[in-house]
Amino acid sequence: MALSDNHNQPTSLSNERGSHSPVKSEALTSNLLTQRQYATDHILQSYQVYIPSLPLPTSEAPNLTRTEDSDSSNNDNKIWLIFIHGGAWRDPTITALNSFVPTLSHFLTSPLQQPLSTDSDPISITGYISLSYRLSRHPAHPQTPPLPTTPDRPSSLRNATHPDHISDILSALGFLQRKHAFGNRYILAGHSCGGTLAWQVAMSRAWARTDVFEQDVKPPLAIVSVCAIYDLPLLVRRDKDAEAYRDFVVAAFGDEEEVWKGVSPARWDGYNRSWHGDGRRKPVAVLAHSREDELVEWEQVEGMERCLSMQQQQQQQQQQQQQRGKRRNNAEHEQEGEEKEEVGQGGWDGDFRVLEIEGRHNEIWQKGEETARAIKVALDMLSKS
Ligand SMILES: N[C@@H](CC(=O)c1ccccc1NC=O)C(=O)O
16 A cells, blocks of 8 residues: 555645635635744754734745744743644655644634633633654655755755654754743644654653753643554554555664554553643643544554553542541641652543544545644643643
8 A cells, every 4th residue: 555645735635625624725824834943953853833923024024033032921821732743754745834734724714713711811822833853764755865964954864763753843842942931831733643743742751862951841731642643563563554554663663663662652651750730730632533544543542542541540549549548647647748758659640532533544634624623622621621
């Protein structure tokens, strides 16, 4: 099977989309986005950004420094949306721009942008970002030997291997957190392997070769993973097209199954340590998956659901233990300090939902509607948390 077919011309799909998603709005939406670099070694270390409160750059002064460095109010309810595209860590035809524009269009043209509650200060999105990151090799997209890299000519070669992809995502988040000072006030959304990368941020592992500052990255308030890969060994063990799947996993992660396990979000048992609330809000996740997804099957989301449920149960058990401990302590007139000793070993205190969405794997990012819906669910969960 050619894993790269039928998705690489997203604009040509506009004919199939019907009247609810006019092409014009997508063309307008892409004009709202500006491309920037978060690092300078590779052309793919870039991002697309749209900050509605800022004037757009004019053609006379495209690089004019706007007020964006200081735009991030400390308002707790103003949060950022950061998107990570899919493409099996390697497909150069799925980009930060084309994979995000349909979703962004839905935010900007549908009632999703309306206040979510009757609160005087509802949660709202203050900036939209879509990240690029270095890609692995792809046999269907051969590369002519690129020109040598110089300080003003970053590399364009696609030969990344783990941990380059996650390292770029962490560099980007660190850069953006320093630039816009949004801390943990962001939703990290990703499609397919972009969802995997989003969860790897929440795993907060010291990925080999990542720089120290990247480990200071604050994980998000919410993760929205759409059609995501959660378990690499399970993905490769499938009956159908196993070789094609193995190819892209090996291109990105090498051929050691232990490495595949270590990077799989559904096999991480430390979310309690790596991704917890900030005292005011619990972390929130939406696992959006379609039963029509022909590339990443439903069993992937089931594995992640089991993983998170188990860690939530540990949390509940621990809370019950603490309650019992407190009652005992009260009864025995113990000193306050002792009950604190029981805290810290527990499970994950987050909240998550599996959201069934509709459509085939690539159709979902091409149309954007279901991704926008999943993000809206996360916003609702956040506004109640
Ligand atoms: N278009 C990709 C394939 C792809 O995106 C994919 C295929 C199977 C399962 C998941 C996939 N993408 C996840 O990011 C390729 O050409 O390799």
